[in-house]
Amino acid sequence: MSLQTAEQNLLEESVAEAGEPSAKPVKIGIRNVGKVFQIRGSDRPFTAVQDVSLDVREGEFLTLVGPSGCGKSTLLDLIAGLTSPTSGELLIDGTPIDGPGLDRGIVFQQYALFPWRTALANIEFGLEAKAVPKRERRERARHYLDLVGLDGFEHRYPHELSGGMRQRVAIARSLAFDPDVLLMDEPFAALDAQTRESLQEELLRIWEKTNKTIVFITHGIDEAVYLGQRVAVMTSRPGRIKRVLDIAFDSREGDLRADPRFGEYRHHIWTLLRDEVAAAQEQERTIG
Amino acid sequence: MADETTLTAAREEAGEAKPAAAPSAAPRGDAPTDDDRATNFFKVAGRRRTPVASRLATVVKRSLALVLLAGLWEVLPRVGAVDAVFVPPLSEILVAWYDMLLAGQLPEHFQASLIRSLSGFGLAIVLAIPLGLAIGWYRPVADFLSPVLELFRNTSAVALLPVFILIFGLGETSKIVFVFYACAWPILLNTVSGVKTVEPLLIKSARSMGLGPVRLFQKVILPAAVPTIFTGIRLAGAYSILVLIFAEMVGAKAGLGYLIQDAQFSFRIPDMYAGIITISALGLLFNLLLLSVERRFSTWRTS
Ligand SMILES: Nc1ncnc2c1ncn2[C@@H]1O[C@H](COP(=O)(O)OP(=O)(O)O)[C@@H](O)[C@H]1O
Ligand SMILES: [Mg+2]
Numbered sequence: 001m002s003l004q005t006a007e008q009n010l011l012e013e014s015v016a017e018a019g020e021p022s023a024k025p026v027k028i029g030i031r032n033v034g035k036v037f038q039i040r041g042s043d044r045p046f047t048a049v050q051d052v053s054l055d056v057r058e059g060e061f062l063t064l065v066g067p068s069g070c071g072k073s074t075l076l077d078l079i080a081g082l083t084s085p086t087s088g089e090l091l092i093d094g095t096p097i098d099g100p101g102l103d104r105g106i107v108f109q110q111y112a113l114f115p116w117r118t119a120l121a122n123i124e125f126g127l128e129a130k131a132v133p134k135r136e137r138r139e140r141a142r143h144y145l146d147l148v149g150l151d152g153f154e155h156r157y158p159h160e161l162s163g164g165m166r167q168r169v170a171i172a173r174s175l176a177f178d179p180d181v182l183l184m185d186e187p188f189a190a191l192d193a194q195t196r197e198s199l200q201e202e203l204l205r206i207w208e209k210t211n212k213t214i215v216f217i218t219h220g221i222d223e224a225v226y227l228g229q230r231v232a233v234m235t236s237r238p239g240r241i242k243r244v245l246d247i248a249f250d251s252r253e254g255d256l257r258a259d260p261r262f263g264e265y266r267h268h269i270w271t272l273l274r275d276e277v278a279a280a281q282e283q284e285r286t287i288g
Numbered sequence: 289m290a291d292e293t294t295l296t297a298a299r300e301e302a303g304e305a306k307p308a309a310a311p312s313a314a315p316r317g318d319a320p321t322d323d324d325r326a327t328n329f330f331k332v333a334g335r336r337r338t339p340v341a342s343r344l345a346t347v348v349k350r351s352l353a354l355v356l357l358a359g360l361w362e363v364l365p366r367v368g369a370v371d372a373v374f375v376p377p378l379s380e381i382l383v384a385w386y387d388m389l390l391a392g393q394l395p396e397h398f399q400a401s402l403i404r405s406l407s408g409f410g411l412a413i414v415l416a417i418p419l420g421l422a423i424g425w426y427r428p429v430a431d432f433l434s435p436v437l438e439l440f441r442n443t444s445a446v447a448l449l450p451v452f453i454l455i456f457g458l459g460e461t462s463k464i465v466f467v468f469y470a471c472a473w474p475i476l477l478n479t480v481s482g483v484k485t486v487e488p489l490l491i492k493s494a495r496s497m498g499l500g501p502v503r504l505f506q507k508v509i510l511p512a513a514v515p516t517i518f519t520g521i522r523l524a525g526a527y528s529i530l531v532l533i534f535a536e537m538v539g540a541k542a543g544l545g546y547l548i549q550d551a552q553f554s555f556r557i558p559d560m561y562a563g564i565i566t567i568s569a570l571g572l573l574f575n576l577l578l579l580s581v582e583r584r585f586s587t588w589r590t591s
Contacts, residue, residue, distance in 0.1 A: 080496050100496045112493035116511045116588040126497045128507070157588045177497070 027181060027213045028056040028079060029091035034238075035074050036086040048074040050238035051088070058180075061207055061214045063224040065269065066234030066242075067280035072217045075239065076183050079215065080106050092181070102130055105174030109186040111166040113158040119169045120145060120154035126177035144172040147206065164195035171203070175210065184216045188223065200227060221273070225265045226256060233272045236280035243272055376558050384558035385565065393547075398566060400542035401532060404460065408467025409528040416472040417517060420479025424513075425505060430480075441477070445470040445531055449538065463535045470531040471524035478520025482513030515589050518582040525578045529571050544570070 030052055037046040049071035056062050066072050077083045078090055081100040090097040092104070105126070113122050123141040132140070145154055148168040158166055167187055174182060188196040204227065207214055218224050224231045225247055233242045247265055249256060256262055358378055365372040388394040423430045423437075449466055456462035486509055494508045536545025544567050551559035 082492060082496060100498055102498050104496070106493065106496045108489060108493065110489055112489045114490060114508070114511070116514070116586070125494075125507075129497045129499055129503070159588070 024057040024059055025093075026055045026091075027058040027060070027093065028054075028215070029089075029094070030054040030056075030075075030079070031089050031091070033075075033078060033085045033088035033090060035071070035078060035083070047238040049078075050240055052239065052241055053088075054232060054241055054244070056213060056215060058213055059211045061204075061216065061227060061229045062232060063216045063218055063228030063230070064232045064234065065218060065221060065224045065273065066239060067236050067273065067277040068219060069280060069284070070234045070237050070276070071239030072234060073185055076106070076185050076215065076217060079181075080104055080183055102126060102177045103179050104181040104183055105177065105179040107167070107170050107174050107182065107184040107187045109189050111158070111163075111170045113166055113169055113173075115158050118155050118157055119150065119161065119165075122158070122169055123173045123176045126173060130177050140176055141172075144176045145169075147175065148172045148202065162195075163191050164199060167191065167199060168202075171206075175206070175212075179212070181213045181215070184214065186217050186219065189219065196223075203227065221266050221269045222257065224269065225262060231265075231269060233269060234276070236276045236283060242276065245269065374557065376561065381558045381561040381565065384556075385562035388559060388562060394562070394566065397542055397544050397547045397563070398570070400540075400546075401529075401536065401544045402570070404463050404536075404543065405467055405528040405532045407464045408469075408532070409471050409524060411464070411468045412471035412475055412524055412528075413521060415468075416475035416520075417479050420476045420517075421483060421505075421510075421513075423476075424480040424483025425509065437476075441473060445473075446534065449535060453539065458539050463532065463540070466535050467528050467532050470527045474523035474527065475517070475520040478523070479513065479517050482516030482520075483509055485516070486512040515582075515586045518578075518585065522575065522578045522582065525574050526571065529567065529574065533567060 033052045034050045035048045037048055039046045052075060064072055064075070074083075078085055079092075079097065081097045081104070114125065117125065120138070120141050123144055124137045127137040127140060142151070142154065145151055148171055150165060150168050150172070153161065153165065156165075158169070161169065171187070188199055191199065200223065203214075206212075216224075216227055218227075228247055231245045231247060233245070234240065235242045245265065245268065249259060249261060361375070361378040363377075364370045365375050365377045385394070423433060445466065448469065449462075452462040452466050452469070456465055490508055490512060491504065494504050499507065532543070533545035533548070536543035537549045540546040544563050548560050548563040548567075551557070551563060
């Protein structure tokens, strides 16, 4: 019963906060976006995401949670411009997204580093695409390697680095070409708990320092609450936005996870997700 | 303060990563992935990390079989366990080899073979790699050429030798074309599969950074395909000598294959064995050379 009231309080708060006029302009606008896949060998279209509307403001850190297979990665691909929506529209700075660009950087769960390039050369990759002169490329790559705490590892190949270090390189690579938006698809999911926590902290530090707009997909509720200023919860497939929660702590000092509000947020999202996860599992059973 | 956390974090991770990274600090060529038995002997001899004693032991163990083989080859004919006429003792063969070397016979045949196999092999590299890249990358090219390729791929090169001789005569051209044909397949097929099996996530990642098709090909597809292409090249290197010897046995007036065949016909048995040993050495040398080039091109390779 007490939980119920806590939830109620949180909800009222988020409504109140969402109602306030926000100073920052909208960076990413997602308007009634749907994505339907044509499955080979089947005439039944496959709806991955449906009628998603969401605004991400400039400099915001938004986390996105949802049951597996609900269309999170699909949504990220759409924002990245790697695929186009079958309905609705996506805007960046008010103009429709038309293909990928260096104004958005992606960090994948599986790092996606080029194995034939050293850490430094990997970070330079996007700068080459941007036609930055060689000397400046080197300098900038070194700078970002330092930023993610990997100075001294510039000449290592990806297979000579641990998982956490690889993801640091991948983050540095995306930061190096200085995109406004960082799209992260479960970037820490493959790491052990300790490495994940230290990378979470660093990501927050980098975000505060660089003012990027970050969309961060995770299936960890803790991670979503810890990192996000807002948490968007998606429904099971076809993915829609079920609820967007504002996360606000009085202070981020100390152990945030021990804060009672942390637990409240966590529980609230867990409740929202529970039914969706059950629905997703049911779906998988009936399809399989 | 923030920087401090970064550094410690990095250090922690570095520490945790070290055991994993340690093997790669050993000379790269030592990666136990190379299935090449022929070259293993040399690689083991060059290993650095193992203690001196165990290294020595390995060298002895590895050369033991060879020494034993040489010893048996020397002794068995001498004691009459095998017919010394058909299998002369090793020392006689080495003497024959040395004599042919001094007489200039061996260098002449060696050169003839080398030029033919290198020409055919080189031609195959120059033509099959671009073709393979085109097939692997452009769907229409693949669709167009697939049926023809499928047909020829299942036609043995050896079966086509008479055709080559018919068209190009008994001279150098038919032999080079023959070697080229045999070498082209492993290179072509490996290049195609190298291009087709590039990790899709890498392509996605590069596309997300705004790379167009040309740059994507140049910066991602090509480097990713290099190891697979090299596997094909190394296979082709072995083929180039293998099939050439066959061609030289069928119809030639020079070359190691001719030398072996001729020596057998005129019953110069030690000369025949000397020719065979030379071919083995050539094959080994070729493979070593290609391996070292390959290593230079793919230092990053893990498995
Ligand atoms: N290119 C595609 N073609 C067909 N179906 C796809 C494609 N990409 C994703 N899907 C399907 O869309 C659904 C959502 O996928 P995804 O966005 O990867 O989910 P999530 O990232 O939330 O786990 C899944 O059922 C997946 O199988
Ligand atoms: Mg996903």
